[in-house]
Amino acid sequence: MKRLQIMRALSAFGVGLLFGLGLIVSGMADPAKVLGFLDLSGAWDPSLALVMAGAIAVALPAFTALRGRHRALLGDPIHLPGTRHVTPRLVFGSLVFGVGWGLAGLCPGPALVLAGAGLAPALLFVAAMVVGMLLYPRLDRLFQ
């Protein structure tokens, strides 16, 4: 039982590490590169589109092959979001996120990778992001 828990945690650590290395290799851990993608009207850098295409090219068959399975290889039930409806809160949240992304060129993954490197601007951004996440339950009540 205990050994299984350790294996699950090691696996999650490995996933985070591979994900972070992928962000670094792809160039997405550089806000200037992300903003180069988001700046359509300037000299456009389409690299980020290829990052997503490469990621989906691997993830799509992996998710498709999962169909019919109920348990993951280490025994946990497979948690996939069940809701499929597009809701106002989903669109509102995504728009707010997109504005923040466009302001700094940072989304949560690259921000954490750069904070891990100890870079002050990323640490500041992550601190503010955590504050935003902690504010969410209060703001959520206003939305109802």
Place this chain on the structure above:
Amino acid sequence: MSIDWQVFSPGPALAGGLMIGAAAAWFVWVNGRIAGISGMLGGLLERQPDAWLRLAFLAGLLAAPWVYGLVTGSTLAPTFGASMLRLVIAGVLVGVGTRFASGCTSGHGVCGLARRSPRSLAATLAFMGAGFATVYLFNHLLQAMP
């Protein structure tokens, strides 16, 4: 619109993308989880019972620049264009927005699109559209702003 061929990096972009996709495939097959970064962090802040798993995942992300440095011998040299005030505002917006949206670039943009989820397609179109519009506004319409 013109493509900036000087900075366009199709090789590394595709290679990094394949690694990200492999990480997402690994997480769902081995742990049964969606590799969504805002969800992993947000769930930790909400004190979900699986904190140790979330911490292990986030520790892997934080360790990535150090492992990258050990393997390649090079350090990261990112360019942060934003002022401190802008970083704080952007961080709060990203934190609030991704919780309302139940996902970010990883959970919706990679895993959700790979699952062919209509919700994730709507989310991805919305945050990309807002990102394009924000950069257009600040880089081209309000250049005098701090």
